[in-house]
Amino acid sequence: MKISFVLPGVSRVPVGGYKMIFEYANRLCRRGHDITLIFHCFSGMNRNQHIPKFVKLLYYYFGAYYFPTWFTLDSRIHKICKYKKLIDSELPDGDVICATAIDTAYEVAETASSKGKKVYFIQDYENWNGWTDDKVRKSYCLGMKNIVIAKWLQKIVKSAGADSILIPNGIDFKVFDVDIPISQRTKPIISMLYHKDEHKGSKYGIEALRRLKTKYPALQAILFGTPARPKDLPDWIQYIQNATQEQLRKIYNQSLIYLCPSIKEGFGLTGAEAMACGAAYVASDYGGVHEYTVEGRNVLLSAPKDVDGLINNISRLFDDEKKRIQLAENGYKDIKVLNWDDSVIQFENVIKEIL
Known part of the structure; x- marks a missing residue:
């Protein structure tokens, strides 16, 4: 089958949502499908008005073919960059065309039938960047086949008056697995994703780490993210920008504990990856965490923005090695249900049903 994925611009740095689409693209390509990635840069062209238009044109044109440098795409995948509204004459004909974000949904819904049956891959409730709740909910009712990655998103789509198919994200267990046995990790190391967006809750996680350092002087922390190192980040915290897989x-x-202080998250991919590598998971109750965890069995949860709750849960694991090992081992076993082969087969079946 000929399948096109329409993404909202290029991805210069690691982004979870893009990573999922790239995984599907690679795996579907290996299964014999003809895959095209359409980088729809229209919204990006309208942002950052202080940057000359020709500079942005050059950036997106070359960026579509150069990026992503942080993820290896199958060389057989086609890549196209579009700077204006999607025009049917400039899009490849195919069997399926898939919107991957609110920024692409409305335009994909209007493409000609020759471009393929329309699918909407929903990874979060995207009421940001000027998109209102009303417009987001209406995007689920455009007549496309809705696929969601989480049960809580499925409920929202249903409340908007539309149906959806649930296909959980997969984890590549060849990439993410245990190298250092869980029981042999002794250094008090905590890792965490840093992000500037308020809903990622990074400031609450960093505050928890500051206070834990006083309680546990030997504490080490490793943060990673796409922005430059925060200027106010304590010197004792290591920071890795644009970390590779x-x-x-x-x-x-290296981590005893992986910390996720998010306020709102569609899924929480890094938490699942950390569990696959044997880190005990401590998180805020950000919603999507329930897609792959069970409180007390493979994660310790506290309310969003509750720094004391994060500190208490981390302290429980630092002070009780048996509990930390049990939580991490349960997480390592349980996360195996997120199998990429199953997700791709489900995706294929959805496509076959609508053709």
Whole structure:
């Protein structure tokens, strides 16, 4: 089958949502499908008005073919960059065309039938960047086949008056696995994703780490993210910018605990990756965490923005090695249900049903 994925611009740095689409693209390509990635840069062209238009044109044109440098795409995958509204004459004909974000949903819904049956891959409730709740909910009712990655998103789509198919994200267990046995990790190391967006809750996680350092002087922390190192980050905290998958595997394997202080998250991919590498998981109750965890069995949860709750849960694991090992081992076993082969087969079946 000929399948096109329409993404909202290029991805210069690691982004979880893009990573999922790239995984599907690679795996579907290996299964014999003809895959095209359409980088729809229209919204990006309208942002950052202080940057000359020709500079942005050059950036997106070359960026579409150069990026992603942080993820290896199958060389057989086609890549196209579009700077204006999607025009049917400039899009490849195919069997399926898939919107991957609110920024692409409305335009994909209007493409000609020759471009393929329309699918909407929903990874979060995207009421940001000027998109209102009303417009987001209406995007689920555009007549496309809705696929969601989480049960809580499925409920929202249903409340908007539309149906959806649930296909959980997969984890590549060849990339993320245990190298340092869980029971042999002794250094008090905590790892965490840093992000500037308020809903990622990074400031609450960093505050928890500051206070834990006083309680546990030997504490080490490793943060990773796409922005530059925060200027106010304590010197004792290590920071890795634009970590590769190999670096992430090493970080997770060094960690006793992976901390996720998010306020709102569609799924929480890094938490699942860390569990696959044997880190005990401590998180805020950000919603999507329930897609792959069970409180008390493979994660310790506290309310979003509750710094004391994060500190208490981390302290429980630092002070009780048996509990930490049990939580991490349960997480390592339980996360195996997120199998990429199953997700790709489900995706294929959805496509076959609508053709």
